[in-house]
Amino acid sequence: MARVNSIARSWSSSQSQSWKEPLNCRATAEPHMLWKINSGSSFFWWDSWTGLGPLAVFLQKGTMPGNTLVNEFIHENKRDTEKLLNTVPAPLHNLIERIHINDPSKPDTCIWTINSDGKFTCASPRELTRKRKDTNDTLNNLWYKRLPFKIAFLNWRVMRKKLPLDDIVSKFGQNIVSRCNCCPNPQSETLDHLFVHGDIAKNIWQYFANSLGIKISNINLHLSWRDICVIVDNYRNQISSCLMYWDRPITQQFKINTDGSSLIQMKKAGAGGIRRNKEGRMILAYSEYLEFCSNNRAEIEAALIGLKYSSSLGLNNIIFEMDSKLMVV
The missing domain is CATH 3.30.420.10 (Ribonuclease H-like superfamily/Ribonuclease H)
Incomplete structure (x- = not known):
């Protein structure tokens, strides 16, 4: 019995996890692969050489074709019309007749249709399979080119709650007696306490907010750190103007x-x-x-x-x- 072609093979729990991921991506990548026929070394039923995907999907349900090659239907650089009529479903005959046979001295070539040059790159299938989240302008603004990377990275860790604070570490099953180091009367070390509610945090907010003309009363310090960052990011200082005039000096001055x-x-x-x-x-x-x-x-x-x-x-x-x-x- 012929081995099942990799196109038709499904993942089972007895196989490795490293094989599972390519199989999950297969359905997304296959429609963008087109085989250019030269010597006919492609799989007749499983490779997409007609532009319609694997021809095996057009067969009756339950039929399992073997790993037949395209060159088995080519005789002296011409199609074996009689064999095609006896093997392939009638609606596909005209399509196959229009497929051009190129240089028979070369193996068939796979064209990656996403790229204009037809060449495969690792970046293009990643763009196909990756699951993008909605754009977050607040997070995007953290990566300002004039801001030192370590500061931007710290801000990103804060926004994503990736700092090893007591409240986060405790989620991994660690029993911790949480005490902050920023207040005279220590409280639980949490992200919001460290950056918003703590004594030092409040003093810093007051100092820099006043310098920037931001009224700290407009920011509710009982909000979460993420909500406060969004408010500050959207803050626009109100610009006021007044008429100014220049007094002329008196004579001889x-x-x-x-x-x-x-x-x-x-x-x-x-x-x-x-x-x-x-x-x-x-x-x-x-x-x-x-x-x-x-x-x-x-x-x-x-x-x-x-x-x-x-x-x-x-x-x-x-x-x-x-x-x-x-x-x-």
């Missing part, structure tokens, strides 16, 4: 508007200013890079540079205008 800035993360600082006369006409504008310093220091440098340029031009009657309360005081 010049006004210099200055500003300084310091970027802590980039370790850069700069200063600049503009000088105008009583008519508002620009007399001089300047900007300079500074060695990294505090923002207050940058404001001071901006005023000193403006004073230096004015002194070099013999201009003494000068008014400085700036947004630094420290300098004004």
Whole structure:
């Protein structure tokens, strides 16, 4: 008795698990395989060489064809029409007659129809068989290219509840006396307590929320960590504007508007200013890079540079205008 072809073979519990997975993917991959006939080395009943899939499915139920090759129906590079009529169901005759026989000196070639070049790649069947979940914008935003990978990975572990905290470890049957290390009165170490409800967590939320203009009252600290991340991710600061006007200096005076800035993360600082006369006409504008310093220091440098340029031009009657309360005081 002929061995069952692998196309028709099903998995049984006596076989390995490594064989089960390819069999599960078989039904998805087979429709994308097409055999190009050369010498006829393909299986006549089991390989998809007509474009309709295995021809065995067109046979009567209960019929089990053997591992017959296509070349058994070819004689002197031509189809054996009589044998085909006696073997193949009538509706398939015209289709088989249209199949072109290529170079008989070469073995048949399998074409992977998903790729334009017909070549198989490991990535393409993975895309066919993988089960994609719905896109999560909050998780996608964690992988920001300017964010250090270890921080992004930590955030991902937090969002996916993959940190080895007491509440998670206990789910594996470990008996743990859970005590956090973040509160004067220790409580159970859970994800929400560590990142939301704990004393240290609340202080951190207050500190950074105020710096970003976020009202902590808008965030319910009794929500789960995941819900809070979604709220913060969707938060948009309200932008307000007001009309500003420039006061002209009196006769024979010049006004210099200055500003300084310091970027802590980039370790850069700069200063600049503009000088105008009583008519508002620009007399001089300047900007300079500074060695990294505090923002207050940058404001001071901006005023000193403006004073230096004015002194070099013999201009003494000068008014400085700036947004630094420290300098004004």
